[in-house]
Amino acid sequence: MRYESQNIAKIYWYGALLIFAVQVVFGLIGGTIYVLPNLFPTDLLPFNVVRMIHTNALVVWLLLGFFGAAYFLIPEEAEREIHSPFLAYVQFAIFFFGALAAVAGYLFHIYADQARSYLEQPLWVKLGIIVAALIFLFNISMTVLQGRKTAITNVLLLGLWGVAIFFLFSLYNPANLSVDKMFWWYVVHLWVEGVWELVMASILAFIMLKMTGVDREVIEKWLYVIVATTLFTGVLGTGHHYYWIGAPGYWQWIGSVFSALEVVPFFGMVVFTFAMVWKGRRDHPNKAALLWSLGCSVLAFFGAGVWGFLHTLSSVNFYTHGTQVTAAHGHLAFYGAYVCVNLAIMSYAFPLLKNRAPYNQVLNMLSFWLITSGVVFMTVTLTFAGVLQTHLERVNGIPYMDVQDQLGFFYLLRLGAGAVTVVGVLLFIYSILVPREQEAIAPTSLTTAPAE
Amino acid sequence: MSEILTKSTARNIFYGGSAFFFAIFLALTAHSYLYMVNKSTDSAGLTDSVERGKRVWERNACFDCHTIYGEGARFAPEVGDVFKRWNGETDPAGAKQMIKDWMKSQPSGTPGRRQMPHFDLSDQQLDDLADFLAWASRTNTQGWPPRKSK
Ligand code: HEM
Numbered sequence: 001m002r003y004e005s006q007n008i009a010k011i012y013w014y015g016a017l018l019i020f021a022v023q024v025v026f027g028l029i030g031g032t033i034y035v036l037p038n039l040f041p042t043d044l045l046p047f048n049v050v051r052m053i054h055t056n057a058l059v060v061w062l063l064l065g066f067f068g069a070a071y072f073l074i075p076e077e078a079e080r081e082i083h084s085p086f087l088a089y090v091q092f093a094i095f096f097f098g099a100l101a102a103v104a105g106y107l108f109h110i111y112a113d114q115a116r117s118y119l120e121q122p123l124w125v126k127l128g129i130i131v132a133a134l135i136f137l138f139n140i141s142m143t144v145l146q147g148r149k150t151a152i153t154n155v156l157l158l159g160l161w162g163v164a165i166f167f168l169f170s171l172y173n174p175a176n177l178s179v180d181k182m183f184w185w186y187v188v189h190l191w192v193e194g195v196w197e198l199v200m201a202s203i204l205a206f207i208m209l210k211m212t213g214v215d216r217e218v219i220e221k222w223l224y225v226i227v228a229t230t231l232f233t234g235v236l237g238t239g240h241h242y243y244w245i246g247a248p249g250y251w252q253w254i255g256s257v258f259s260a261l262e263v264v265p266f267f268g269m270v271v272f273t274f275a276m277v278w279k280g281r282r283d284h285p286n287k288a289a290l291l292w293s294l295g296c297s298v299l300a301f302f303g304a305g306v307w308g309f310l311h312t313l314s315s316v317n318f319y320t321h322g323t324q325v326t327a328a329h330g331h332l333a334f335y336g337a338y339v340c341v342n343l344a345i346m347s348y349a350f351p352l353l354k355n356r357a358p359y360n361q362v363l364n365m366l367s368f369w370l371i372t373s374g375v376v377f378m379t380v381t382l383t384f385a386g387v388l389q390t391h392l393e394r395v396n397g398i399p400y401m402d403v404q405d406q407l408g409f410f411y412l413l414r415l416g417a418g419a420v421t422v423v424g425v426l427l428f429i430y431s432i433l434v435p436r437e438q439e440a441i442a443p444t445s446l447t448t449a450p451a452e
Numbered sequence: 453m454s455e456i457l458t459k460s461t462a463r464n465i466f467y468g469g470s471a472f473f474f475a476i477f478l479a480l481t482a483h484s485y486l487y488m489v490n491k492s493t494d495s496a497g498l499t500d501s502v503e504r505g506k507r508v509w510e511r512n513a514c515f516d517c518h519t520i521y522g523e524g525a526r527f528a529p530e531v532g533d534v535f536k537r538w539n540g541e542t543d544p545a546g547a548k549q550m551i552k553d554w555m556k557s558q559p560s561g562t563p564g565r566r567q568m569p570h571f572d573l574s575d576q577q578l579d580d581l582a583d584f585l586a587w588a589s590r591t592n593t594q595g596w597p598p599r600k601s602k
Pocket residue numbers: 117192193240241259260262263300304305307308309311312313317320321322323326329330331333334337338522523524
């Protein structure tokens with residue numbers, strides 16, 4: 001760590017990890033309700049409240065993680081301190097308080113009058129998020145404008161501006177359901193298959209730059225190529241959500257073609273990370289960060305790329321739309337791409353922020369394998385459930401509830417895998433927060449000089 | 453990729469191409485908007501009651517269990533076509549009453565069956581909700597959902 005203000009990242013990441021724990025615990029509660037629907041009193045803790053906490057907590061902690069990553073890497077890239085650390089803490093206070101208030105409020109059935117999936121936050125929380133985002137954008141834009149401009153900061157800034165701009169569509173909720181849905185995807189799809197991918201690619205590029213020692217020119221060229229394929233395919237790829245909501249039929253063609261091509265940037269990130277690590281041939285001591293980074297590109301490729309492609313052609317989606325296949329894909333895609341990239345940059349940065357050699361590497365890597373096997377197994381069981389559901393309900397015409405009764409076995413397996421995931425998450429948090437004096441395996445030679 | 457493509461060329465392709473695709477996307481959205489308002493949805497039938505019904509749907513986070521047009525949670529059945537499935541096309545008043553009665557009778561309490569909460573809705577809110585579901589069932593969704601008969 002070279003700049004004092006990089007320390008701001010710490011508080012963002014502590015907040016993120018706390019909400020991460022809440023997210024997976026509520027996932028586990030949701031999975032339990034699938035298996036034992038009468039366990040919790042429906043009027044106190046209905047499924048919809050559990051799900052909104054699970055999904056909102058996910059989005060909020062990932063955003064906190066991105067903010068933290070920006071505060072960590074921008075000083076090094078721009079070669080100067082963050083414009084105003086004070087504002088950064090104010091931003092954290094607003095955002096974190098808003099997030100906690102929203103989640104706590106959900107427990108008491110307080111959510112927006114015009115709630116929609118992922119956007120259940122009461123209006124004042126949404127406005128708080130926007131204020132926090134404006135403070136953030138001001139702060140990092142000032143830092144970058146006055147400092148060195150690199151491809152990594154360009155792409156990261158563009159991505160984060162996009163996050164804020166598309167969030168504004170959360171305020172628009174017309175009475176016409178079809179129009180409502182069309183613009184709802186401006187937030188949800190243009191986030192995860194657009195601007196968030198820019199953030200992800202730039203964080204990975206930063207990690208590659210630092211860990212492999214490959215030349216900056218090479219890395220930044222890759223970065224531009226990858227994000228170009230992201231937006232060329234992902235923007236019109238939004239069409240894969242416009243097949244059946246009352247939009248014109250041409251989206252079936254446009255959506256199918258462009259979203260099928262969305263696999264390209266994810267494949268590009270796999271090739272990129274592996275090529276850089278291979279090319280660099282540098283034995284970096286932070287093995288855990290490397291594992292998370294390579295895991296990130298590979299799992300994102302499977303979750304978003306392969307599982308996305310599975311149901312993205314309109315002829316397939318006609319049958320699978322809104323089944324457990326969607327939930328399977330949602331889990332592996334969010335995990336592989338955005339959970340992993342956050343945990344990768346945290347694993348890389350925390351030893352530097354704490355001014356010590358990488359620590360708890362074995363525990364950290366164990367947590368990678370636990371969480372990964374948990375999420376992959378959940379994805380596989382949900383895929384089986386979804387394919388069966390598609391066949392029985394959509395092809396054979398058996399009513400929804402009757403079909404669900406036959407899927408109990410898969411939901412039980414999902415619950416088991418979910419429990420493994422939660423254990424893995426707690427282990428990760430422990431391995432980051434509690435440095436130990438003696439390493440289980442000693443890190444190899446501590447390379448001090450960063451890549452450039 | 454070394455000399456064929458320089459970094460600044462890659463950057464320009466990225467910015468230019470993204471702007472290009474985004475412009476197409478905006479144009480198509482604008483067209484889709486007009487298509488929805490004029491063709492695929494029942495704009496004339498979008499009454500105040502339908503709009504209020506949509507807000508009831510949102511205020512109670514129904515979509516965090518159900519899907520509508522296939523979107524939302526997958527914990528409970530699709531409702532975009534519930535009005536049709538309950539024969540609203542031939543007997544609208546009957547289907548509307550069925551929806552209202554359904555809401556009032558939850559949770560079922562049946563052991564082992566997923567439960568729907570009881571929402572304290574006024575008669576007016578129940579009416580609005582049923583109108584909203586009836587309205588939603590009239591949208592042209594390109595033939596989705598696939599249903600055998602019924
Ligand atoms: C990291 C990137 C991605 C993430 C985080 C992600 C996440 C999600 C989530 C959460 C949903 C469910 C939305 C809802 O209805 O509530 C969804 C739906 C969908 N995703 Fe992705 N996705 C990603 C990338 C992709 C890619 C690359 C493709 C195509 C190749 C794809 C294809 C689809 C399709 C077709 C649906 C609609 C499913 C349905 O009809 O029910 N996704 N995605």
